[in-house]
Amino acid sequence: MTNIGVFDTGLGGLSVLSELIKKKNANYFYLGDSKRAPYGSRDEAEIIKFADEIVNFLEEYDIDEYVIACNTISVIATDYLSEKYKKKFYPIPIYGIKQASKYSGDFMVLGTEATVNSHYYKHYLETPGKSKVYEVAARNLVPLIEEGIIEGKEIDDNLKKYLSIANEKKIPNLILACTHYPIIKEAIKKNLTYNANIINPATCLASEVNFYETEKNNIDIFFTEINDSTKIIIDKFIDTDYSLKLKEI
Numbered sequence: 001m002t003n004i005g006v007f008d009t010g011l012g013g014l015s016v017l018s019e020l021i022k023k024k025n026a027n028y029f030y031l032g033d034s035k036r037a038p039y040g041s042r043d044e045a046e047i048i049k050f051a052d053e054i055v056n057f058l059e060e061y062d063i064d065e066y067v068i069a070c071n072t073i074s075v076i077a078t079d080y081l082s083e084k085y086k087k088k089f090y091p092i093p094i095y096g097i098k099q100a101s102k103y104s105g106d107f108m109v110l111g112t113e114a115t116v117n118s119h120y121y122k123h124y125l126e127t128p129g130k131s132k133v134y135e136v137a138a139r140n141l142v143p144l145i146e147e148g149i150i151e152g153k154e155i156d157d158n159l160k161k162y163l164s165i166a167n168e169k170k171i172p173n174l175i176l177a178c179t180h181y182p183i184i185k186e187a188i189k190k191n192l193t194y195n196a197n198i199i200n201p202a203t204c205l206a207s208e209v210n211f212y213e214t215e216k217n218n219i220d221i222f223f224t225e226i227n228d229s230t231k232i233i234i235d236k237f238i239d240t241d242y243s244l245k246l247k248e249i
């Protein structure tokens with residue numbers, strides 16, 4: 001039996017869960033902390049505290065390994081969680097870097113403030129004279145997506161602003177360094193004025209995580225807040241049976 005804990009600050013991690021269930025069978029336990037999202041503009045101590053509370057809740061389900069389906073939590077709290085729980089935690093940015101390394105030229109990292117301020121992607125991908133890494137903190141996107149706004153004028157206006165450097169410099173590679181952004185991938189494509197390689201770290205993660213598979217998937221989804229858009233976004237990503245429960249943590 002393989003119990004895999006997957007967690008995010010909210011809806012974004014569903015874009016990771018959807019890649020995982022396509023490639024690896026397991027008993028998945030997903031927690032999205034929508035009630036307290038976004039985490040990206042919170043300080044490190046608070047992000048660690050909240051991540052700890054999420055894992056503490058998931059521990060009730062005899063989790064064997066965890067996928068941190070959130071760049072923000074990964075860059076801030078992976079070491080803390082691994083040390084405290086003595087279990088394997090797969091942090092998504094490692095797979096973002098692996099995936100991005102297949103491409104050449106400059107990169108644009110679109111992420112939350114915490115991810116951008118950590119310069120995690122820049123540190124690994126920038127090579128002087130060869131490839132430059134531009135970083136943009138897209139602080140308005142997660143709150144909109146959590147409200148279920150995934151297209152329309154507000155999303156387009158924000159994307160035009162956040163993608164302006166990419167459009168101006170025709171940056172060939174765009175890394176979706178926040179798991180919420182694959183939810184608005186179509187809007188991102190629409191607001192790019194040229195063809196970029198859009199890199200979703202979750203695809204690489206799903207191919208590379210390594211655990212003993214179950215015969216079929218079993219999916220339990222918990223959210224700390226459920227609103228009208230929760231089920232719509234879940235159904236956009238999960239096209240198989242699942243159970244959904246509201247959970248206070």
Ligand code: DGL
Pocket residue numbers: 008009010012013037038039040041069070071072073112115142177178179180
């Ligand atoms: N999905 C999270 C990430 O990948 C969003 C963080 C937030 O809540 O700001 O970073």
